[in-house]
Amino acid sequence: MERSSLPDVELVVRTMAETIVANEAYFSQLDAVVADGDFGYSLARGFSEVLAGFDQFDRSSPSTFLKKVALVISSKVGGASGPLWGTAFLRAAAACDKKQTLAPEDVIAMLRAAAGGIQQRGGAVLGDKTLLDALIPATDALQDSLQAADSDVAAIQRAAEEARRAAEATSAMIAKKGRAAYTGERSIGSVDAGAVAIAVIAEAVSAAWRGHHQAAKEPA
Numbered sequence: 001m002e003r004s005s006l007p008d009v010e011l012v013v014r015t016m017a018e019t020i021v022a023n024e025a026y027f028s029q030l031d032a033v034v035a036d037g038d039f040g041y042s043l044a045r046g047f048s049e050v051l052a053g054f055d056q057f058d059r060s061s062p063s064t065f066l067k068k069v070a071l072v073i074s075s076k077v078g079g080a081s082g083p084l085w086g087t088a089f090l091r092a093a094a095a096c097d098k099k100q101t102l103a104p105e106d107v108i109a110m111l112r113a114a115a116g117g118i119q120q121r122g123g124a125v126l127g128d129k130t131l132l133d134a135l136i137p138a139t140d141a142l143q144d145s146l147q148a149a150d151s152d153v154a155a156i157q158r159a160a161e162e163a164r165r166a167a168e169a170t171s172a173m174i175a176k177k178g179r180a181a182y183t184g185e186r187s188i189g190s191v192d193a194g195a196v197a198i199a200v201i202a203e204a205v206s207a208a209w210r211g212h213h214q215a216a217k218e219p220a
């Protein structure tokens with residue numbers, strides 16, 4: 001993977017935000033199966049504010065940009081997701097502080113910091129049937145693929161495939177965190193909304209990355 005810079009970070013954040021807004025109803029439907037059905041609404045309200053303010057955010061570095069995104073998410077995303085996603089962005093920002101360009105190891109460190117922040121904030125561990133059950137395996141796959149010297153396009157696709165597989169696998173788990181936990185064993189048989197959101201976002205980022213970077217390299 002080549003070094004990434006602010007335009008790559010912007011591409012990822014914009015793709016995330018557009019995907020979340022486009023999937024508002026779908027994500028809420030998934031949450032409604034075992035919880036209160038506000039997940040898509042909460043996320044979409046916050047990320048539509050990210051899109052609205054996008055062009056005005058401080059762009060002195062990837063870290064300052066991500067900090068601003070974190071602030072908007074923390075203040076505008078409601079429910080349990082606001083503090084979790086806000087913390088994830090804030091930790092990712094801190095992990096690349098003072099860097100203008102990001103090496104593959106920096107990207108992995110940012111994703112690990114984001115997952116660590118979510119764990120600290122929400123107290124969930126792997127297997128509790130939350131978005132971490134897709135985010136952590138996808139990060140592992142990205143790291144493995146990058147270490148195997150795959151192209152960045154291939155590595156991100158691999159991570160998205162793993163996020164999808166892992167999200168589907170949450171169907172067999174019992175929810176231990178969030179509102180879904182109140183349903184106990186009745187949560188078995190349906191996928192976790194947050195984990196599916198991670199898969200949908202990862203697939204969209206993979207497609208956007210391929211469109212941007214592969215197209216640029218192909219001979220005319």
Ligand SMILES: Nc1ncnc2c1ncn2[C@@H]1O[C@H](COP(=O)(O)OP(=O)(O)OP(=O)(O)O)[C@@H](O)[C@H]1O
Nearest residue numbers: 035039079080081122124130131177178179193194
């Ligand atoms: N403590 C937690 N740690 C990590 N992820 C969590 C936690 N609680 C919920 N989630 C994730 O957030 C998703 C639901 O988000 P949402 O904001 O709707 O929270 P909720 O649990 O339904 O509670 P509320 O609706 O009261 O905010 C779940 O599908 C799960 O992936």
Ligand SMILES: [Mg+2]
Nearest residue numbers: 035036038039
């Ligand atoms: Mg909810």
